[in-house]
Amino acid sequence: MIYRRKTYIVASTFVDEFNALFNDILLPAQLKYGARLIGRWHTQLDEESSEIFAMWEYDTLEQYEEIERKIKADQKHVRRVQERYDQLGRHRYAEVFRQEIQQQFFTSTVDRERTILE
Numbered sequence: 001m002i003y004r005r006k007t008y009i010v011a012s013t014f015v016d017e018f019n020a021l022f023n024d025i026l027l028p029a030q031l032k033y034g035a036r037l038i039g040r041w042h043t044q045l046d047e048e049s050s051e052i053f054a055m056w057e058y059d060t061l062e063q064y065e066e067i068e069r070k071i072k073a074d075q076k077h078v079r080r081v082q083e084r085y086d087q088l089g090r091h092r093y094a095e096v097f098r099q100e101i102q103q104q105f106f107t108s109t110v111d112r113e114r115t116i117l118e
Contacts (some may be wrong), residue, residue, distance in 0.1 A: 001112060003038070007053040007102040011020055014096035015042060015050050019089050020080075029077045030056075031051040034063070038117065057117065061105065087091055 010018055019042075027037065038055040045051055058064040085093075089096060112118055 001108060002058050002064065003106040003108065004056045004058065004064060005053055005102075005104050005106065006056070007051060007104075009045070009049055009051055009098040011096040011098065012044060012048055012050045013094075014092075016054070017088055018052065018096075021088070025077070025080050025084055029071050029074060030067070033067045033074075035067050 008018070022040065029112055030037065036057040040051055040052065040054040041053045056064075058067070108115075
């Protein structure tokens with residue numbers, strides 16, 4: 001198994017909209033193609049910024065790459081994302097994303113059977 005953590009630093013005023021985008025559009029596409037969400041969390045960093053990160057589980061790095069290829073090739077999904085970006089206002093993205101999106105991959109140091117994931 002491999003695990004992926006994807007981290008966003010966003011304007012706190014954008015958290016609700018970003019969560020809606022994730023839950024309404026991004027998550028269903030990930031699940032449709034086989035991604036397994038462990039969880040997604042939010043913490044307020046200061047008055048203006050928040051961190052949101054998600055943890056995902058995959059059998060292999062190749063499985064992750066295949067899922068990503070399928071999502072990017074799904075024209076209906078891509079259209080929905082683009083429509084939501086237009087709805088939210090593309091010009092706002094420079095304002096609301098406070099730094100580059102980070103993504104890291106991990107392997108577990110504990111057998112999966114000894115965790116709540118089993």
